[in-house]
Amino acid sequence: MLSYFMAFVIGGALCLLAQLVMDLTKPEITPGHILVGYVTIGAILSAIGLYQPLVNLGGAGATVPLSGFGHLLAQGALEGMNKSGILGAFRGGVEAAAAGIAAAVVFGYVTAVLFTPKE
Template sequence: MEFIKAFIIGGLICVVVQILMEKTKMMPGRIMVLLVCCGVFLGAVGVYGPFVKFAGAGATVPLLGFGNVLWKGMKDAVELDGILGLFKGGFTACAVGVSGALIFSYIASIICNPKMKK
């Protein structure tokens, strides 16, 4: 049941993003920034934590979850290191995910031999 719930919640987030892409003139990069900022905001007001407990990976895998991880990392680092935590907390919390994305995308680029559009 956990997998079904995560699939449905993650799918609904993707549906909302697809509607934004189709019905507005927003570019994909701006929509991605909007999702990360919304994740930070929802984490800051305390809404995203209970949502993650309910939805599981359906809430942590999309970009909203990335924003929430940034927020939690900064919050924890500020409590531990003071104002310096604002600058290093997000990097520390997201280092594994970002590193994995870079490594696996590099491997995929070697395998698939991408070409630039003209």
């Protein structure tokens, strides 16, 4: 039960921070800036070893937001580098995230086919 609570708190805090940044900096910071910033910050924190403790504490609350995607890319790149050298560093991030990327594409396509947007 505590793991659900911690996932809620960590994930909620990440979302709250993004919302505050967007609300307090209108119109300079857009959702696109938040997207790129969170992925980049997640990768940087992962590379210096600070994101994994957050994942251990918050579980899905830390891995599902965009910063978790950056963490996944960084960990994949590091693992690829250890296995295959410099080419593995480029390939590793995409390999680590391939299932999530494929699911997003498939579910996005199915949703676009099934539903029509409203104007």
